[in-house]
Amino acid sequence: MVRTRIRRTQISLLYGALIVLLSTLLLGCAPAEDAAIDRPYSVAVFVPGVVEGSPTYEMLVEGVRRAVDESGNATVRIVEGGFNQAEWAGGITSLAATGSYDLIVSSNPSLPEIVNEVSQSFPEQHFLVLDGYWEGNPRLRTVMFNQREQAYLNGYFAGLVTTGGMPDSNDALRIGLLAGQEYPMMNQVIRPAFLEGAQAVNTDIELDFRVLGNWFDAGRAADLANSMLDRGVDVILSIAGGGNQGVIATARDRNAYVLWFDSSGFHHGPGVVIGSSLVKLDQAAYERTLEAIEGSLEFGVGEVLGVADGYVRFDDQDPNYIEYVPEDVRARHADLMQRLMDEPMEFAIPGAN
C-alpha cells in the first residue's frame, strides 16, 4: 500500500518534470521577435552638461522622449554628465557597462571620438551621437548639421542688416562675431562661412571677430560687444552661451542688433535679437531614435543634414521677426533659403575621421 503510494508520487513528479521541460523547450523555440517584444527597448540619453537652460540638450531630450512615447514599447533614462568634459568618457562607460541599454544617445561635437574609444570595450553597445561626425564604427551612428550653411544664413542676414536693412544700421560695413571659445568648427567653418555670407551681399563687408574665453562671462561679453560697436559694428552674431546675455544688454543700450545660433532667440530680446538660424536637432533625435527602436537604423554611418534636408533653417515664422525686420530684407533672405534648397553648400568637416 505504502509502496504503491510512493510509486504514484514518483510518477506524478516525473510527469511534472516533463511538463516543465516541454514548456521550457517550447518557449525557448519561440521566434526571436516575440522575445524582443516582451522586453521594452531601452534608451539612455547622456547629456554632456545639464538639460535645463540649454536649448540644444532640451531639443535632444524632447526628441528622444517623443520617439520613445510614440513607439509604445521603449523606455528612456536621462543622465546629466555635467560640464566637466574630462568626466564624459567615464559617464558613457558607466552607462555602457550596465549592459541595460539597447541604445545610448548623446549630442556634442567632441563625443564621437569618446564614444568610439568606449565602444572598443563594449562591442555590443549601440550609440547615436548628434551634432558630431564619425564614420566606420559599426555600432555608432552620427548626425551632423551643415554648419557652413547655417553660418552662411546668419552671415547673409548680417550683410543685409549692415548695408542698411534695419532702421539703426550705420554707414560702416562691419559685422561682428563673438565666440565663446575658439575650436576647429568655429575657426574653419563658422567664422569663414559667416563672412562669406555677408560678402555675398557686399564684398566690402569686414568681420570683427572676438573671443570671450569661456561660455558664461556675460560682463566681459558686454565689454567685447561695446568694443565692437565702437569700431562701427552694428550687428553681432553671438555664439557665447551665457555670454550672449551681455551682448544683448549692450546692443539694447546702444541700438544695435544681435543674431542667434542653433535655436530661436527672439524672446531673449525682442527688437534686439532680429535673426535666428535653427538646427532641427529635436527632429533628428526623434527620427533616428524611432528608427533604432524599430530596428531600421543603420550604424557605422556619418550623416550630414542641411537646408535641403529641412534640418537647418532660419526662423522666419517668429512674430518678432515679422514685426521688426523689414519686408524687403525678409524677402531677400527667403530667396537665399530657396537657393540653398536648390544648391546645397559643400561642407568639409574639420578633423573628420
Next chain:
Amino acid sequence: MIYYAIEVMAPLLLAGLGGLFAELAGVLNIALEGMMLAGAFAAIVTASLTGSILAGMLGGLLAGLLLAYLFYFVGIRMRANIFIVGLAINLLAAGTIPFLSSAMFGTKGVLRLPNVPRMPGLFVGVETGFPLLDQILFGHSFGVYLTVPAVLLAGFVLRRTAFGLRLRSTGKNPETLRAVGLNPDRYRRAALLISGMGAGLAGSLLALRLGVYLPNVSAGRGWIALVTIYLGYKRPVGVLIAALCFALAEGVSVAAQGVLQIPGTLLLSLPYILTVVAMIVYSAMRRVAPSDA
C-alpha cells in the same frame, strides 16, 4: 577703453574693499565669490519685485550680509576652520541659487525677470573738452559713482576712527584688545559683515548692469578682488589702484582683439599674466622692505 575699464573696476573695488576689512581683522574672506553670486541673484529678484534699482542693490547687499553672518557664525563663533567655511559658502551659493531659481521661477539657467529696470547712467553727454577726462568722469552707470565715496569712507573708518583702530588691532594683536576689555570677535563679526555687504553690492552691480541673472555671473571676480587686497598693500587706495590695473589689463585685452592680429584667446590671458607678475613683484618688494602690509 578707459570708460569700460572703470565699469569693470567698480565691482572689483567694492568687493576688494569689503574683503580688506575682513583681512585687516585677521579673517581671510575667501567666500567673496559666493557672496557676489548671491548678491547678483538677490538683486535681480528684488529689482523685479520692486521695479527699483536701489531696492535691487539693497537686496544684493542683504544677501551678501546674510552669507557673511553665516561665515561669522560657523567660522568664528563655532570655531570651524575658516578656509573650509569659506569654500563651503562658495559651494553653498553655487548650489543653492540654481535650486531657488528652479523652485521659484522654473529655470536653473538664465533668469530674465519682468520689471527689472535698466541701470541708469549719470552725467551722460557732459563734456569738458578733454576726451580722456570725460571717459573717466562722466556717463558711467549709477553704481560706479558709489565706489569713490566707498574708498574715501573705508580709508577714513580704518585710519581715523576708534572702530578702525580696534579692527586693525584684532588682526594684528587680539590679546591687546582683550587686555583692555574688548572682545575681538565682535570686530571680526563687524569686518565680515562689511565684507559681505561689499561683495553683495558688487554682485548686484554685475547683474543689474546686464538686467539678468545667469549662473556664474561673477566669473571669478571674487577671487580677483581677493588678490587686489594684497596687491594694494592692504590699503583702500592700494586696492583702488590694483583693481584699476586689473580692469585696464582687461580693457586692453578686450580692445586689442579688434586691432591686433594676435589670437583672442592669448590676449585674454593678459590680466591673469599681469596678476601673476604683480604678485611676484609684490613678494619681491616685501622681501626688500618688510612692512605692515
